[in-house]
Amino acid sequence: MEITSLLSISLGAILVNNFIFSQFLGCCPFLGVSKKLDTAMGMGIAVTFVMGLASAITWIVNEFILVKFDLLYMQTVVFILVIAALVQFIEMFLQKSMPALYTALGIYLPLITTNCAVLGVALLNVQNQYNFIESTVYGITGGLGFLLAIVLFAAVRERNVFADCPKCFEGFPIALITAGLMALSFMGFSGLSVWG
Amino acid sequence: MNIGKQFKEGLVTNNPVLVQLLGMCSTMAITTSFFNGLGMGLSVLIILTLSNIIISAIRKIVPDKIRIAMFIVVIACFVTCVDLSLQAFVPALSKALGVFLPLIVVNCIILGRAEAFCYKNGVLASTFDGIFQGLGYTVVLLIMCVVREFLGSGAFGGGVFNGGKGFQIFPEQYGAKILTLPVGGFICLACLIAAMQWALTRPKKKEESK
Amino acid sequence: MNNIVIAILVLGIMGGVFGLILAIASKVFEVKKDPREEEILGHLAGANCGGCGFAGCSACAAAIVAGKAPVNACAPAGGENAAAIAQIMGVSVGATEKKVAFVRCNGGTNAKKRYEYRGVKDCIGATKIAAGPLDCSFGCLGFGSCVEACKFGAMSIGPNGTAVADPEKCTDCMACAAACPRKLITAVPYASKVHVACSNKDKGKAATSVCAASCIGCGLCEKNCKFDAIHVTDNLAVIDYAKCKNCKVCTKVCPRGAISPIPTPEEKEKFKAVMKAQAEKKAEAAAAAKAAEDAPKA
Numbered sequence: 001m002e003i004t005s006l007l008s009i010s011l012g013a014i015l016v017n018n019f020i021f022s023q024f025l026g027c028c029p030f031l032g033v034s035k036k037l038d039t040a041m042g043m044g045i046a047v048t049f050v051m052g053l054a055s056a057i058t059w060i061v062n063e064f065i066l067v068k069f070d071l072l073y074m075q076t077v078v079f080i081l082v083i084a085a086l087v088q089f090i091e092m093f094l095q096k097s098m099p100a101l102y103t104a105l106g107i108y109l110p111l112i113t114t115n116c117a118v119l120g121v122a123l124l125n126v127q128n129q130y131n132f133i134e135s136t137v138y139g140i141t142g143g144l145g146f147l148l149a150i151v152l153f154a155a156v157r158e159r160n161v162f163a164d165c166p167k168c169f170e171g172f173p174i175a176l177i178t179a180g181l182m183a184l185s186f187m188g189f190s191g192l193s194v195w196g
Numbered sequence: 197m198n199i200g201k202q203f204k205e206g207l208v209t210n211n212p213v214l215v216q217l218l219g220m221c222s223t224m225a226i227t228t229s230f231f232n233g234l235g236m237g238l239s240v241l242i243i244l245t246l247s248n249i250i251i252s253a254i255r256k257i258v259p260d261k262i263r264i265a266m267f268i269v270v271i272a273c274f275v276t277c278v279d280l281s282l283q284a285f286v287p288a289l290s291k292a293l294g295v296f297l298p299l300i301v302v303n304c305i306i307l308g309r310a311e312a313f314c315y316k317n318g319v320l321a322s323t324f325d326g327i328f329q330g331l332g333y334t335v336v337l338l339i340m341c342v343v344r345e346f347l348g349s350g351a352f353g354g355g356v357f358n359g360g361k362g363f364q365i366f367p368e369q370y371g372a373k374i375l376t377l378p379v380g381g382f383i384c385l386a387c388l389i390a391a392m393q394w395a396l397t398r399p400k401k402k403e404e405s406k
Numbered sequence: 407m408n409n410i411v412i413a414i415l416v417l418g419i420m421g422g423v424f425g426l427i428l429a430i431a432s433k434v435f436e437v438k439k440d441p442r443e444e445e446i447l448g449h450l451a452g453a454n455c456g457g458c459g460f461a462g463c464s465a466c467a468a469a470i471v472a473g474k475a476p477v478n479a480c481a482p483a484g485g486e487n488a489a490a491i492a493q494i495m496g497v498s499v500g501a502t503e504k505k506v507a508f509v510r511c512n513g514g515t516n517a518k519k520r521y522e523y524r525g526v527k528d529c530i531g532a533t534k535i536a537a538g539p540l541d542c543s544f545g546c547l548g549f550g551s552c553v554e555a556c557k558f559g560a561m562s563i564g565p566n567g568t569a570v571a572d573p574e575k576c577t578d579c580m581a582c583a584a585a586c587p588r589k590l591i592t593a594v595p596y597a598s599k600v601h602v603a604c605s606n607k608d609k610g611k612a613a614t615s616v617c618a619a620s621c622i623g624c625g626l627c628e629k630n631c632k633f634d635a636i637h638v639t640d641n642l643a644v645i646d647y648a649k650c651k652n653c654k655v656c657t658k659v660c661p662r663g664a665i666s667p668i669p670t671p672e673e674k675e676k677f678k679a680v681m682k683a684q685a686e687k688k689a690e691a692a693a694a695a696k697a698a699e700d701a702p703k704a
């Protein structure tokens with residue numbers, strides 16, 4: 001596990017295999033919370049935070065409980081329980097110790113429990129057989145990729161409101177087409193591998 | 197509890213993907229071939245129906261504060277069962293669906309219907325609700341698969357018909373490959389939702405012009 | 407059999423441990439909330455408009471409880487709710503005068519266009535392109551940024567193309583004023599019916615060339631007001647609402663129709679006839695007085 005492998009994981013998570021535009025994980029909040037730039041930023045940061053923590057803790061639980069007792073078929077159930085409990089805990093912790101952060105991000109935390117991206121990154125870590133550091137890095141940079149995608153998307157969507165649009169395309173359809181065009185542009189990064 | 201009304205709602209007027217706008221992650225990611233779409237749609241239908249039955253059966257004894265956690269546990273159990281069954285009996289499908297099969301746990305459709313319908317209605321109504329909403333989801337998946345496969349690679353029914361190869365309607369090199377990529381997923385779904393929005397507002401326009 | 411037991415045990419213990427951690431955390435990280443906050447929140451408008459100056463209704467409720475905001479901080483809630491909040495806090499509330507928004511422009515179709523604008527239908531955006539598509543650099547562009555900003559549906563674009571505030575729906579949150587790039591919207595007392603519908607600070611020819619309904623600063627309104635309620639400052643008429651009695655004489659003498667409510671042509675004719683009759687009577691009386699003065703001499 002060298003620095004270059006971590007860097008290539010990060011590059012992959014943020015640009016090449018962006019969680020939204022390549023892997024389709026986390027689309028629901030991506031489309032739901034991206035009407036304004038500030039809320040998009042808040043959601044992105046909250047998701048990054050939760051994804052990093054969830055990656056770390058699910059790896060620990062997987063390694064020391066599920067593998068030890070040969071219970072790998074329970075992964076789905078255990079991971080989702082861990083994530084739900086973790087998000088609840090973070091919400092309570094933030095409310096008490098960092099109220100300013102809670103008012104900024106707190107409302108997005110319950111939404112993140114059912115976010116495909118969080119459970120997805122936990123399962124992908126297992127699938128790719130990453131070790132602890134690699135899992136955590138993948139989680140955090142995956143969240144950063146989500147943040148990049150949602151902030152860019154919100155910026156475009158804010159302008160879309162003023163443009164003329166066929167009546168039946170107003171709202172979600174034109175947003176999806178915008179996302180598709182952005183996915184097309186992110187395709188330009190495919191095959192990019194700087195560190196091998 | 198009007199079955200005909202529930203059928204119409206599940207398939208058209210309250211379609212989980214096109215009207216309620218839930219469960220879009222899997223809709224766009226999976227629909228690259230007919231086999232995947234059919235497999236995913238049927239899996240979601242089975243999980244949705246079974247979890248609807250259990251959740252509406254236990255709704256009276258679940259405390260209000262932890263109901264979401266309980267829903268998730270019930271759904272996760274059924275997802276694990278279906279996941280393991282597919283790994284055993286249809287490994288090709290399990291491999292094709294990849295990480296999206298366990299992700300059915302957090303599929304907004306199932307949690308959404310549990311919260312919105314099963315928590316307030318009886319077992320029989322919830323069963324039919326599960327079946328019809330699942331059917332609505334499957335139909336949307338199949339339409340998207342057909343469009344993306346046909347326009348993208350000229351095939352129809354890849355993985356299911358013609359012994360698994362699908363019917364090649366026109367040669368693959370004339371297909372718009374872009375539709376089989378993520379871009380195509382976004383744009384296809386956008387057009388379907390637009391078509392549904394147009395179809396749903398048309399009768400109202402007719403009434404207004406009268 | 408062993409596997410099943412292990413699975414049940416592991417999952418059961420994990421569930422128990424998580425439950426315990428969460429239960430302890432909910433006690434350790436408990437945030438004590440003043441129960442009055444919930445009550446006050448119920449009396450607030452609930453639109454999260456930001457008119458009180460706080461980030462949302464919950465923040466306003468918290469500020470009121472902490473004593474950092476007055477009990478009538480929420481303008482949209484109205485006098486009744488302010489009184490209820492005052493009762494919860496145990497203080498008395500001062501009488502507040504209801505204010506509504508007014509758009510100080512009636513240009514629209516009266517105003518000359520400098521160029522045909524095709525772009526983002528937003529006033530803020532339009533103002534940035536060569537100082538706006540109107541010749542008048544003060545006037546309302548009519549693209550509706552204020553309409554978008556209003557959460558109570560009180561703003562709309564009127565028949566002549568300028569923004570209009572509905573005083574019945576307006577709650578004086580001033581979100582429209584914040585959105586207007588030309589700062590045309592001000593708060594006026596609900597009871598006042600006469601307002602100057604122009605913000606053009608240019609004089610005479612410069613004002614007439616840009617709009618058919620602009621205030622040119624001629625001062626006729628000031629001369630004819632019996633209550634000293636309207637004055638011309640900076641080539642623009644300004645009404646002092648403390649003195650204005652809503653007699654509407656200024657609206658009728660204004661040669662440009664820049665003061666709202668703009669009189670119809672019939673009303674103007676009637677008014678002119680009345681003024682003429684008054685002037686004639688005055689002239690007769692003056693002539694009679696002069697004759698009476700001359701007579702004793704003769």
